[in-house]
Amino acid sequence: MMKRFLTAVVLLTACIVNGWACTNLIVGKKASADGSVIVSYSADSYGMFGFLCHYPAAQHPAGAMRSIYDWDSGKYLGQIKEAKQTYNVIGNMNEFQVTIGETTFGGRPELVDTTGVMDYGSLIYVALQRSRTAKEAIKVMTDLVKEYGYYSSGESFSIADPNEVWIMEMIGKGPGMKGAVWVAVRIPDDCIAAHANQSRIHKFNMNDKENCLYSPDVISFAREKGYFNGANKDFSFADAYCPLDFSGLRACEARVWSYYNMFSKATGQAYLSYVQGESSEPMPLYVKPDRKISVRDIQQAMRDHYEGTPLDITKDMGAGPFNMPYRLSPLTFKVDDSEYFNERPISTQQSAFTFVAQMRASMPDAIGGVLWFGLDDANMTVFTPVYCNTDRVPNVYAEGNGDCVTFSWDSAFWIYNWVADMIRPRYSLMIEDMRNVQNGLENTFEQAQSGVETAAMKLYNEDPEKAKEFLTNYTHMTAQSAVDSWKKLGEFLIVRYNDGAMKKMKDGKLMRPETGNTAPLVRPGYPEEFLRELVKATGDRYKVKELKK
Numbered sequence: 001m002m003k004r005f006l007t008a009v010v011l012l013t014a015c016i017v018n019g020w021a022c023t024n025l026i027v028g029k030k031a032s033a034d035g036s037v038i039v040s041y042s043a044d045s046y047g048m049f050g051f052l053c054h055y056p057a058a059q060h061p062a063g064a065m066r067s068i069y070d071w072d073s074g075k076y077l078g079q080i081k082e083a084k085q086t087y088n089v090i091g092n093m094n095e096f097q098v099t100i101g102e103t104t105f106g107g108r109p110e111l112v113d114t115t116g117v118m119d120y121g122s123l124i125y126v127a128l129q130r131s132r133t134a135k136e137a138i139k140v141m142t143d144l145v146k147e148y149g150y151y152s153s154g155e156s157f158s159i160a161d162p163n164e165v166w167i168m169e170m171i172g173k174g175p176g177m178k179g180a181v182w183v184a185v186r187i188p189d190d191c192i193a194a195h196a197n198q199s200r201i202h203k204f205n206m207n208d209k210e211n212c213l214y215s216p217d218v219i220s221f222a223r224e225k226g227y228f229n230g231a232n233k234d235f236s237f238a239d240a241y242c243p244l245d246f247s248g249l250r251a252c253e254a255r256v257w258s259y260y261n262m263f264s265k266a267t268g269q270a271y272l273s274y275v276q277g278e279s280s281e282p283m284p285l286y287v288k289p290d291r292k293i294s295v296r297d298i299q300q301a302m303r304d305h306y307e308g309t310p311l312d313i314t315k316d317m318g319a320g321p322f323n324m325p326y327r328l329s330p331l332t333f334k335v336d337d338s339e340y341f342n343e344r345p346i347s348t349q350q351s352a353f354t355f356v357a358q359m360r361a362s363m364p365d366a367i368g369g370v371l372w373f374g375l376d377d378a379n380m381t382v383f384t385p386v387y388c389n390t391d392r393v394p395n396v397y398a399e400g401n402g403d404c405v406t407f408s409w410d411s412a413f414w415i416y417n418w419v420a421d422m423i424r425p426r427y428s429l430m431i432e433d434m435r436n437v438q439n440g441l442e443n444t445f446e447q448a449q450s451g452v453e454t455a456a457m458k459l460y461n462e463d464p465e466k467a468k469e470f471l472t473n474y475t476h477m478t479a480q481s482a483v484d485s486w487k488k489l490g491e492f493l494i495v496r497y498n499d500g501a502m503k504k505m506k507d508g509k510l511m512r513p514e515t516g517n518t519a520p521l522v523r524p525g526y527p528e529e530f531l532r533e534l535v536k537a538t539g540d541r542y543k544v545k546e547l548k549k
Helices: 002-007 014-018 122-130 132-149 220-223 237-241 244-261 263-277 297-300 413-463 464-496 529-538
Strands: 024-027 035-046 063-070 076-081 099-106 154-160 165-172 179-186 192-194 210-213 331-337 338-341 351-357 368-373 384-387
Touching: 002 368, 014 179, 024 076, 024 154, 024 165, 024 297, 035 165, 035 192, 063 122, 063 237, 076 368, 099 351, 122 154, 122 413, 132 154, 132 165, 154 331, 165 192, 165 237, 179 220, 220 237, 237 529, 244 263, 244 297, 244 338, 297 413, 331 529, 368 413, 384 464
Parallel strands: none
Antiparallel strands: 024 035, 024 192, 035 351, 063 076, 099 154, 154 165, 165 179, 179 210, 331 338, 351 368, 368 384
8 A cells, every 4th residue: 555655756745846855863871872862853945044142141030021933035924922031042042951842743633722822842942941851841931832823834853862762743733723732751861763754653652651751632622623433542643643754754753764774774775665655654753773882973974965775866867977976956857657756864055054052061051061063954064062051142153143134254154055066067076175174173172072072161160260261262163174074165266176177186275387377287077987878878979970081
């Protein structure tokens, strides 16, 4: 049945085609190399301008109200009661190292409540301002939608703190129906998990109150709507509220499979047939990895394009002559009367921002929480450390330096996009030049981390405010140095690869001519494999002929 369904190749859902392609990768504290909880996120949306948000800690008077605006559109949705105390939030991490990421799964469209006040983005940032732990954030979020209604479509959230990480899935009840149905499952400390725009919680243990939370009507509401009619023990949240279709499988679940395949080869082998549409058994919500996983491992995983797997997109005609691991939107296209699709890997060019959150219980919150942050696509950016007690946004990451239609040389978003757009058309020729700079910066930040945090700890023991100022300044310095290096990289690339030729290098520098004004260069042309395919397609059209005398 699954096979027959997939061969029909239904269109990707409107939510996915027009909206998000986000991915969250999760590592439990006993599965990580340093005992940290790790959560990654990419905010993928065409046309979205990326920046680092900040909500300073504050005290609010009794009776204060807060206006809520839809995170995607900016539409005013209503007001909620403000909390007496709100906490410092930088990006998607607060001062207590609580981190929240998300991916939109959409689900049943009839369950969207356009009268609701709390959209998924506002839920994230309001909860971060009000929560000291992941469990507290879950309560804040579910209480808010119960009181004010849920505006968005189906959503998966990664909710983490230095000790634990949960996946919570939520969907509304339809127009005018306050509240939402939801389930949250704690990921075991020795496991990894992921979600990528498809609901991933199937059956769950309703008797395990420590590791599973859910709305009391999550099953009864599904029965009422006709989504489920079996025994409670057989209930699957995903099957009831987000039935799998082709988009959910190949454009979403495949990214989770790729992550599992990187760190649990047995899981990758077992479920390749699933993401290829040949098996209906869903992947587990979490698995044990083959080895301990580092923050750097997750940074690299966020750059994945299925390389070296059967889903690799760097080898076919769509990659062009220079093995470009990207495809232009839209995700589907028609040839004659048939519908086709582009693979959608973890790393996609339209990302506005990305992060890898590192949360450590072994340190004070101010030092233990690091949001490794980058603007644009994870593959084409630099992850720089943003400490969770940072109370000023680095200038290059700030909102207002450029916007979605205004380029700015002071905007990290536009600098990273500028360089990326130079590289993509000649990817295999230029990517190593970028990697050298990227790896140099990220390796430096990684190697400096221990020393920086030792110094911060000494200051913290003297006065926590001194540690905050030190780490805030370090956050600003690393962000600025990365962008300055990227500007120089862009200048280098435009010079070295000008007009399709490559200027020669010696001792890491561009060679200058001994005389005259023409630099030594090579003409790489097109790869032989591409030229062979060109000749196959064009026959003798471009064959050099011997002229008749």
